[in-house]
Structure formats: structure tokens, C-alpha cells
Amino acid sequence: MRKWLALLLLVPGISFAAGSNHPLDAVDIDLRDQASLQNGAKIFMNYCLGCHQMQYQRYQRTFNDLGIPEELGVEYLQFTGEKVSDYITSPMPATDSATWFGAPPPDLTLVARVRGPEWIYTYMRTFYAEEGKTFGVNNLVFPNVGMPHVLESLQGTPTKVYREKMVDGFIQKTEVFDLQTPGNGKLSADEYDATIRDLVNFLEYTGEPSRLQSESIGKKVLIFLVIFFVFAYLLKKEYWRDIK
Template sequence: MKKLMCIVALLLPGIVFAAGSNVPLDKAEYDLTDKASLQRGAQLFMNYCLGCHSMKYQRYQRTFADLGIPDELGEENLQFTGEKVTDYITGSMPEESAATWFGAAPPDLTLVARVRGADWLYTYLRSFYVDESRPFGVNNKVFPDVGMPHVLQPLQGTPRETNERVMIDGEMTERYVGIRTDGNGKLSPEEYDQAVLDLVNFLEYTGEPARLESEKIGKWVLVFIIVLFIFVYLLKKDYWREVH
């Protein structure tokens, strides 16, 4: 019973997050070795996300060092809340005010990529569409009845849900085919997709900053284990030679 409860506890978050929508997720081809992409993603986060969300488990200084950004340059271009470079990345919106305006305080995003997954984030940020019935005038195909505005709309343009009429079982019906914008954004559709991928790349990094280093060490550990196994096997043969 204890084992079953542990398995359910591990699977439950994924089940809950997947239950909100049946929209297929697009593959996020992120690359944690791409420093330029990570730097662009950090810039997007600081400019468009930090006003509401925080990263209270990630320090500015660690971020700048890992992304190859000098502290002085980072302080000048990526710090807008008056914090020190050694401080944690915290949002500028008070939690009490956020709860009043949004109904709940916006979540911390330090580990969001580990909880949601890169594919979910990539699809979610490209799935906002105009819905006048919602408080902020937008909805989301991946997260129905989303409670946040589409903060990247100035980059994407005004996105609208697109449907087409098709014949199904002898009846004409509307079928969802995607999101299309009015073309008034600062970026083209391809550029916007790349910007979202950069942001997801940065969120993947903050979810596990030591990932690349851990993977590198892990490879050497495997090599060590293989070499050790060879010596142990030869020792075993020599030890048991007289017995057999």
C-alpha cells in the first residue's frame, strides 16, 4: 500500500496538469548549451514576466555567471527592482496586491519547467487567443480559463482561434486548426516561436542550473564504473581460479 501511495503521489501532478486540455503539445527543441538563446530568454523573462512572477530560488549572480553575462552588464540591463546582484530574483508585485488583482498570487517560476515540462510551456505560450468573455480578454487552448493576461502579445500580435468547417459523419461542423495573429506584433510568427523557445530554454536552465555539469560528471562516473567492473571481474577470476 505504501508503494502504491508513493507511485500515485509521483504521478498525480502530471495527471492534474494534463487534465486541463487535450491539445497536442509541440516539441520544444531547446538547447542548454546555447548561451545566446539562454541570454535572450533571460532578457524576455526579466522584461515580460518578472513584473508578476518571481524566481525566489535563483540568484542574479549565479544566473549571470552561468549565462556568460558580466555582473555590471546584467545589473544594467536585467535588474529592474533595485536588488543587489547577490539577491534572489523576486518580482516587483506585492503578493497581497497580486491576489487581489488576479484572484491568486502568480506562482514562482523557478521550477516551472520541471513541473510542467518544456513541451507544455512551449505550447502554452503559443496558444493564447482572444476571448472577450475572460477578465483579461484572452484564453488559452492548453490552459482553459487561464487567469493571466497574454504578456507577450506585443511581440506576437493579436492571436485569434482559427476553425474550419469540415464534414464529419455527414454533418458540417467546426474544427479547431490553430492560432493565427493579425500580423501587428513586433515579431514574425517564426521569430515569435524562436523567442518563446528562448524563454523556455531559460526556464529549463533555472529548473536545474547544474544539469549540464551533472550530466558531464555522470558520463565520467559511468566510465569509472565500467573500468572498475573490468578490474573486479579479472580479480574475481584470479581469486576463484584455484577453486574451479
């Protein structure tokens, strides 16, 4: 069961550049929201790690940065038997995944930097049921997506809602107006959106784990430069005061 749930963001490498013109929804990214980052890590480890990996991110670094006690992180967020100092890797053999899905699932360490948080946020919220597809679903952002809607148990089963208009005296369906969920998921629409926001927040963090630290150092450097400029200016005035 975990393997199916782990297909969270499966995008075959050969189709990684595919997409559509579907508008992207804004998402509130806040790397200081530790509770959101912790929940995003839990979602990733439980739903994505069976297929995807983060070959540039270590468990220990993740636990420390997100304020997760190491013993709790090992117990509840490590499922592959690796050491806490190891990189976050998937237990799925690459050869098997290539056979099953056509290409190995991509590494997700930098997916937020490559795709952008808005793309991931919209993508994970725009699956819909469509007969004839391998996994019975399609996606508005990624047409002909090669993965199942693995969060269907949380969101429910979205279906297309079409606009209708009169054409030559007949009512015809036109473009997709919206997606409608029948309420058969464990989460409400708002709760599901919040869950995806947490996941995206976590993926944004892994794309640049030192971002907050870099921003903090940058502010301190700017403050130092301002103070240094003041003293340099006063020293210059003092030095040139008696020179006519």
C-alpha cells in the first residue's frame, strides 16, 4: 500500500518538460512556519519516499532544521532502514521503476526550484477522474500524467465541471470550468489545500535548506556595511579637514 501512496509526484523523466497553459494558483510559502514544514516532511516521507528520493538532503539535517527531535524523526519519518546521517533515498530499485513506469521517478530535492512552488501546488490539486487512462486520472496542469492520484483518499475523486452554451439550438459542453470533489475524501477542500501547502513548503525548504541562514547573514552584512560606511565617512572628513 505504501508503494502506491509513495507515487506522490511521479513525473517520468522523459516528460519532465511537459505542461499546459492552465493558470497556476498562488501559495503562501513561509519557511519560518515550522509546524507546516514538519507536516510537509511527514507527508513526503509517508507518501513520496517509496518512489522518489532526495539524494542531496540528509535525514539529520532535515530533523535539525525543522526542529524534530532525532529519536522521533527516526521512529516516525524513517522507513528505509538507513542511518540518520544518510541521504534520503528511495527503497525502490531504479531498474524496477523504469520497467513499471517507463522511467525512474525523478529526484525531488530541487523540484521546487525547477518547477516553482505554484506549479507543484496547483498540480497536486488538479487531478480528476478520466476513463481510459492507465491510472484512471488526468491532470489539468500536466495533461496525460503518468501517475495515479495517490492522495485520492484524502481529497476524494475530483471530476470535471464543464461550461455549457447553446450552439445551433443545442446545449453543448465546452471548456473545463472547474473541478468538483464529491466529498468522499478524508479531508475537506480547505484541509486538503492546507496539506498540499505544507508539502510544497517542505519541498521549497529542501531546494535551499540554508536560505533562512543566508538571508540572516545577508542582513547582518548590510548592517555592518552601513556602520562601516558611517565610520569611513567620518574618518575621511577628519583626515581631509586640515587639508586645503
